[in-house]
Structures are given as structure tokens and as C-alpha cells.
Amino acid sequence: MLHIALDAMGGDHAPRPEVEGALLAARELGVKVLLIGAPHVLRPALYAAGWTAEPIDILPAGEAVFMEERAVRAVRSKRNSSLRVGIAALKQGAAVGLVSAGHTGAIVAAATLYLGTIPGIARPALATVLPTLTGRRTLLLDIGANADCKPAMLDQFAVMGAAYAERVLGVVCPHVGLLSIGEESSKGNLLIRQSHALLRRQAPHRTFVFIGNVEGKDLYAGVADVVVCDGFTGNVVLKTSEGLAAAVLTLVQQTCAAASSSADVLSGLQRVRRQFDDAEYGGALLLGVPYPVVIAHGRSTGRAIYNAIRVARDAYVQNVGHQIAADAAVAVPTSPAHRNGVAQTYNKSV
Amino acid sequence: MLHIALDAMGGDHAPRPEVEGALLAARELGVKVLLIGAPHVLRPALYAAGWTAEPIDILPAGEAVFMEERAVRAVRSKRNSSLRVGIAALKQGAAVGLVSAGHTGAIVAAATLYLGTIPGIARPALATVLPTLTGRRTLLLDIGANADCKPAMLDQFAVMGAAYAERVLGVVCPHVGLLSIGEESSKGNLLIRQSHALLRRQAPHRTFVFIGNVEGKDLYAGVADVVVCDGFTGNVVLKTSEGLAAAVLTLVQQTCAAASSSADVLSGLQRVRRQFDDAEYGGALLLGVPYPVVIAHGRSTGRAIYNAIRVARDAYVQNVGHQIAADAAVAVPTSPAHRNGVAQTYNKSV
Numbered sequence: 001m002l003h004i005a006l007d008a009m010g011g012d013h014a015p016r017p018e019v020e021g022a023l024l025a026a027r028e029l030g031v032k033v034l035l036i037g038a039p040h041v042l043r044p045a046l047y048a049a050g051w052t053a054e055p056i057d058i059l060p061a062g063e064a065v066f067m068e069e070r071a072v073r074a075v076r077s078k079r080n081s082s083l084r085v086g087i088a089a090l091k092q093g094a095a096v097g098l099v100s101a102g103h104t105g106a107i108v109a110a111a112t113l114y115l116g117t118i119p120g121i122a123r124p125a126l127a128t129v130l131p132t133l134t135g136r137r138t139l140l141l142d143i144g145a146n147a148d149c150k151p152a153m154l155d156q157f158a159v160m161g162a163a164y165a166e167r168v169l170g171v172v173c174p175h176v177g178l179l180s181i182g183e184e185s186s187k188g189n190l191l192i193r194q195s196h197a198l199l200r201r202q203a204p205h206r207t208f209v210f211i212g213n214v215e216g217k218d219l220y221a222g223v224a225d226v227v228v229c230d231g232f233t234g235n236v237v238l239k240t241s242e243g244l245a246a247a248v249l250t251l252v253q254q255t256c257a258a259a260s261s262s263a264d265v266l267s268g269l270q271r272v273r274r275q276f277d278d279a280e281y282g283g284a285l286l287l288g289v290p291y292p293v294v295i296a297h298g299r300s301t302g303r304a305i306y307n308a309i310r311v312a313r314d315a316y317v318q319n320v321g322h323q324i325a326a327d328a329a330v331a332v333p334t335s336p337a338h339r340n341g342v343a344q345t346y347n348k349s350v
Numbered sequence: 351m352l353h354i355a356l357d358a359m360g361g362d363h364a365p366r367p368e369v370e371g372a373l374l375a376a377r378e379l380g381v382k383v384l385l386i387g388a389p390h391v392l393r394p395a396l397y398a399a400g401w402t403a404e405p406i407d408i409l410p411a412g413e414a415v416f417m418e419e420r421a422v423r424a425v426r427s428k429r430n431s432s433l434r435v436g437i438a439a440l441k442q443g444a445a446v447g448l449v450s451a452g453h454t455g456a457i458v459a460a461a462t463l464y465l466g467t468i469p470g471i472a473r474p475a476l477a478t479v480l481p482t483l484t485g486r487r488t489l490l491l492d493i494g495a496n497a498d499c500k501p502a503m504l505d506q507f508a509v510m511g512a513a514y515a516e517r518v519l520g521v522v523c524p525h526v527g528l529l530s531i532g533e534e535s536s537k538g539n540l541l542i543r544q545s546h547a548l549l550r551r552q553a554p555h556r557t558f559v560f561i562g563n564v565e566g567k568d569l570y571a572g573v574a575d576v577v578v579c580d581g582f583t584g585n586v587v588l589k590t591s592e593g594l595a596a597a598v599l600t601l602v603q604q605t606c607a608a609a610s611s612s613a614d615v616l617s618g619l620q621r622v623r624r625q626f627d628d629a630e631y632g633g634a635l636l637l638g639v640p641y642p643v644v645i646a647h648g649r650s651t652g653r654a655i656y657n658a659i660r661v662a663r664d665a666y667v668q669n670v671g672h673q674i675a676a677d678a679a680v681a682v683p684t685s686p687a688h689r690n691g692v693a694q695t696y697n698k699s700v
Contacts, residue, residue, distance in 0.1 A: 132595045144531060147539040181494060181585040186420075189497040189582040216589030220597040230538040233586055235531040235581075238418075239566030241594050247483045247570040248598045248622065255618035256606070268605035272598065288510050 001032050001055060004272050004318065005095035009064035009082040010102025010112035010299045018101070020047045021305025026054035028306075031313055034059045034095050036082040061085040064102070067298065072104035073112065083107060087114045090291045097292040101300045103281075105295065108145045108286060115289045118321055120328025123230070124288030125157045126295065127164060127240065134222030139165055142231035143238050143284055149230035154178070154195040157201060159327045161226035162208035167318035171225045173207065179229035181235075187213060191230060205330050222343030249273050283308045284304035285315060287324065292316050328329040351382050351405060352666065355445035358387035359414035360433040360452025361655075362648040368451070369395045371655025375405035378656075381663055384409045384445050386432040404476040417648065421455035425463065433457060437464045440641045447662030451633075451646040451655065456670050458495045458636060462571050465639045468671055470678025474638030475507045475581070476645065477514060478588065484572030489515055492581035493634060502523035504528070504545040505552060506669050508678045511576035512558035517668035518661075523557065524575035526596070527564035529583060537563060541580060563618040599623050633658045633663060637674065641664050
């Protein structure tokens with residue numbers, strides 16, 4: 001039975017959603033959950049949530065990393081934090097995947113520091129699945145692990161995203177787009193124009209199809225299986241989307257409530273809201289480290305934690321890391337110009 | 351009577367929406383419209399749309415800049431294009447503002463090349479007003495004029511956006527935020543962290559309040575009067591928003607149509623859709639050039655063109671350019687590190 005480690009001290013409402021998610025996962029996913037936290041808190045919480053014979057072990061951890069802490073400092077100094085205990089469980093082989101609803105920066109830092117990256121991958125990236133109008137799932141990465149990127153990093157994000165789309169989402173020969181502000185290769189900022197040229201040059205060696213630039217309006221239209229961007233842009237896009245979807249639905253709800261009290265309409269709106277709710281997908285996967293690490297939203301429900309555990313299990317079972325390593329290895333080595341590209345031409349004065 | 355020049359050959363459906371917008375504006379805004387294009391096309395179109403005594407003149411122009419052309423090349427080579435004729439009308443004092451629904455890049459290039467920028471402003475920026483949940487209008491800039499920016503440019507965007515918010519939107523002491531991926535000053539990419547430090551240092555000399563970083567989720571929540579970002583991020587945000595709002599509303603419409611055929615619900619949805627429709631605001635204003643230049647959406651309706659003419663008129667009447675010049679002049683001169691800041695620390699290898 002696969003063991004998945006679950007940080008029970010990370011989320012905004014920990015440990016309740018974590019305990020509920022662990023029970024759901026242990027019942028339905030065929031995995032054993034290693035719940036990490038203070039045993040004197042977790043044990044009563046498990047019993048209160050109806051724990052009987054579900055395969056759940058408690059891994060003791062004495063402290064937590066808090067949202068307001070500086071990531072690297074907290075990770076280094078808190079050796080007995082639930083996050084460090086979870087990373088250690090991966091490293092020692094006690095678990096094959098880790099889920100946490102904690103401090104994103106701390107999780108990325110801990111994974112990068114203590115697990116390292118897959119050969120050929122310079123930096124891990126955070127990926128999430130967007131809902132689209134056509135039902136096609138579009139994987140967006142990086143959504144926040146790397147605020148400043150180089151062309152070679154975006155090229156590696158394409159390799160990682162394609163591997164995930166193929167292995168876990170089941171897409172044969174995924175279509176990968178580069179997020180920009182126009183379809184032509186000349187459109188975009190310097191990073192994107194250089195990344196476009198690199199992806200184009202590497203295309204013949206790849207198991208995915210590089211479809212060129214895609215625009216913001218394409219993200220929810222289902223035109224690509226994977227969309228690649230730097231972590232600053234990806235994070236802004238994702239948070240803008242969350243805010244806008246909530247705003248539109250709130251306005252619709254107000255309008256419809258005034259116009260009609262039909263329960264059908266309101267339940268329809270609930271369905272649409274759920275479709276744009278991250279709880280349904282289960283968070284972001286950190287691609288590029290040797291083990292599946294899934295970062296759930298801080299305000300995750302038990303259902304969202306359950307989904308995150310499923311994502312971690314699937315990434316392990318489908319051996320995404322192996323395909324990333326294989327695909328990254330066949331890529332043509334990039335020149336220093338691509339690794340440092342932006343700096344070389346960025347040096348114009350205003 | 352103020353004269354506003356209107357490029358009648360720019361939009362996707364030119365000249366019909368332009369002719370309709372010109373008539374509406376001439377009737378309701380107290381301005382004379384200088385309609386630019388081929389007289390043998392425009393004159394019959396005006397009569398067909400009901401032109402009688404409304405103050406509209408035709409400025410002859412023999413050619414148009416097309417969407418697929420390279421901006422700078424087209425602007426330079428087509429001396430008799432409707433765009434160049436419009437810019438010349440501004441320069442010669444024949445018009446106090448220009449509206450075009452044409453090629454954004456070409457309009458920005460033509461305005462920058464032939465009008466220059468306001469003293470103290472290195473580059474013009476495109477600004478647009480976002481609808482928010484609270485009804486507060488949030489001006490977002492740059493939404494696409496400058497794909498690569500320096501900290502000093504973002505600082506100038508703040509000055510320009512604040513001047514517009516104060517003069518045209520009527521906000522006393524506007525609140526200006528910097529778009530980033532976390533509220534703390536340490537969050538963001540290098541450009542944003544350096545811009546944050548610069549805006550913070552300049553704050554005591556300013557007539558606006560710098561409220562620090564805002565996140566994507568805040569854009570539609572009405573937390574700021576002005577939000578500043580680089581043109582790449584701004585353009586991606588705007589196009590993502592257009593795509594997502596359309597996707598959410600389409601899903602809601604499908605859901606509600608299935609659940610209920612209530613005409614009230616559908617008309618309510620139409621109202622929400624309009625609120626997120628750029629036609630209502632009338633396009634993007636190019637701030638930083640000495641005359642108001644408004645870029646309407648390529649698929650503008652007559653109503654959108656009318657609104658764009660109103661925006662150009664208001665920007666002129668409220669003397670936004672004057673306030674930008676005054677505010678830019680009092681800013682503390684920036685060091686070379688801020689003008690070239692990104693380049694200096696960008697030079698790390700992957």
C-alpha cells in the first residue's frame with residue numbers, strides 16, 4: 001500500500017480539514033496516510049471525525065511553519081516542523097508523496113533544499129489545472145515558485161508540464177503554449193521572445209507539440225493542454241482569475257436573486273462556482289523535484305485535501321518524475337545566452 | 351467648440367461604428383468630430399446614418415494601417431494613413447484629442463514618435479478602467495504599451511495614473527497600488543521589488559498615497575484607485591479577465607437556461623455582461639503623450655466609440671497632461687540603478 005505524507009499543521013483551519021481529507025483518502029484511494037503533527041492533537045481529532053480502522057499513521061512533529069514567516073529561514077531553523085518531517089519521510093522512503101496546505105514559499109524552499117531537482121531541471125515549478133469552457137484541462141505553470149525566470153527555465157517548464165499532461169491527464173502528445181500578449185513570435189517581453197525561439201528550436205526533439213504563443217483570453221478557452229509562463233505572471237493570472245470569477249458570480253447571484261427566487265437558478269450558480277473553485281482540483285503540484293509534492297490551498301476543505309492526496313498518488317503511480325528526467329535529458333543543451341539571455345539585452349537605459 | 355479627431359479606418363468593422371459614434375458624440379458631447387478617412391466612403395455613410403446638421407468635418411486620408419502590419423514600419427511608411435493624419439491634426443492644433451480603434455502598437459508608436467512624451471515621462475503607458483464589486487473604479491496601467499519596464503517607468507506610471515484618477519475620475523488623493531504576488535514588500539519579481547522601494551522613497555513628495563503591493567485578487571475588489579504594472583503583465587491580466595468573464599457568464603447562461611426560462615434572469619445576466627464589457631468604458635487612454643489619445647477596442651460598437659470620444663474630451667478638459675508634468679517634475683531624480691535596475695542584478699545564471 002502506498003504511503004502519502006500529509007502535513008496536518010499547515011492549513012488555515014488545521015488540523016480539521018487535514019483529518020477529514022486523510023480519512024476520505026484512506027477510505028477511497030487505497031493509500032495509507034501519514035498524518036504529521038502533534039499526536040495529542042491529531043489522535044482525538046481523528047477519533048472525533050470517525051476514525052476506526054482506516055490506514056492512518058501519525059508522524060509526530062513538534063512545531064509548524066506559519067504563513068507570516070520568511071520561508072528559507074523558517075525551513076532551516078525549524079528542524080522539527082511538520083514540513084521538515086514530511087520532507088524527511090520522502091527522503092527516507094517512508095512516503096512516496098507529500099501534501100501540505102501550508103506556506104507555499106516554505107514548501108518550495110524545503111523541497112528544493114532537501115530533495116534537490118530532477119537531473120536536467122534547474123528549478124521546480126508549481127503547476128495547476130484550469131477549468132475551461134470545452135472541458136479540456138489546461139495545466140498552467142509556473143504559478144509562483146520562480147518570480148524571475150530565464151528562457152531555459154521556461155523551456156524546462158514545458159518539458160515538465162507536458163510530462164504531467166501525458167502521464168496523469170492522459171493526453172497523447174500534449175499541445176504546449178507560451179503565455180504572451182500576441183500570437184506572433186515577435187510579441188511579448190524579452191523573456192518570452194527568447195523563450196519562444198528556444199522552444200521552437202528544441203521542438204524537433206520533443207514528445208510534445210509547441211503551438212507557439214497563446215494569450216490570456218485563451219487560458220479558459222481550452223486551446224492548449226499546457227501553458228507555460230514565469231511564476232510572477234502565472235501567480236498574478238491565477239489570483240486575478242480567482243478574484244474575477246468570484247466577483248462575476250457574486251454579481252450574477254445578486255442580479256438573479258432580485259430577478260427570480262428560483263431554486264434551480266441558484267443551484268445552477270453553485271455548480272458553476274464549484275467549477276471555478278480550486279477545492280475541486282486539489283491544489284498545485286510542485287514539478288521538478290524527485291517526489292510528488294502537492295501544495296493545497298491554505299483554506300482547503302477536507303474534500304480539497306482528499307483531492308490533493310489523489311494528485312500526489314497519481315503523480316507517483318504514473319511516474320511523472322521519470323518522464324521529466326527522460327525528456328529533459330534529450331533536450332539540446334542550451335547556450336549561456338539562453339540561460340542568462342534576459343540580462344544581456346536588458347541593459348538599455350530608459 | 352472642442353474638436354476631437356476620430357480615425358474612421360481603424361476598427362474591425364470601420365467605418366460604420368465610427369460614423370455612428372461620431373454622430374452620437376456630436377449630438378451629446380458638445381464637440382465637433384473630425385472624421386478621418388476616404389471622403390467618398392464617409393460622406394455617404396454619414397448620410398445613411400442620419401447626418402443632418404451635427405458638427406462633423408471629414409479629414410481626408412488615403413490609406414489605413416492594418417492589424418497584421420508591423421507597427422513602426424507601417425507608421426513611418428504610410429504618411430497619408432488615417433492614423434498619421436490624426437496625429438498631425440493634434441500636432442497642428444486642429445484637434446485636442448484623438449480616438450482610434452486601430453492597431454494598438456501602431457497608435458502607440460505614432461504618438462510616441464511624432465508627439466513625444468511629457469517632460470519627466472520616459473514612455474507613455476496605456477490605462478483602462480476596471481469594473482469592481484464595490485463600484486469604485488480602478489485604473490490599471492500599463493496594459494500593453496511597454497512589454498519590458500524599468501522601476502523608474504513604473505514610478506512614472508503611478509504619477510500618470512494618479513493624475514488621471516484625480517482629474518478625470520474625481521478621486522481626491524488617489525490610492526495607488528503595485529501589482530505583485532504578495533502584500534509584503536519582499537514579494538514579487540526583481541522589477542516589482544525595486545519599483546516598490548522607489549515608490550516608497552518617492553511617496554513623501556507625491557500627491558497620491560502609495561498603498562504598497564496589491565494582488566490579482568484585489569483588482570476587482572475595489573481596493574485601489576490606480577494599480578500599476580508592466581505592460582506585459584497588464585496585458586495578460588486584461589485578456590485573461592476578458593476570457594474568464596466571458597467563460598463564466600457563458601456557463602451561467604447555459605446553466606440558467608436549462609434551469610429556468612425566466613426572462614428576468616437572462617436580462618440580469620445581460621446587465622452583468624455589460625458591466626464587464628469594455629464598450630461601456632470606451633477603451634484605453636494613452637497617458638504620457640502631450641495630447642489625449644484614446645485607443646478603442648478593434649471590435650468597438652458606435653456606443654464604444656462615443657465613450658472613447660468622451661474620455662478624450664474629459665482628459666483634455668481636465669488637463670491631465672498638465673498635472674502629469676507638474677507631478678513628474680517634483681519627483682526626486684532617480685539614480686541610474688533605478689533606471690537600469692533590473693539589468694544589474696538580473697545577471698545570475700540559472
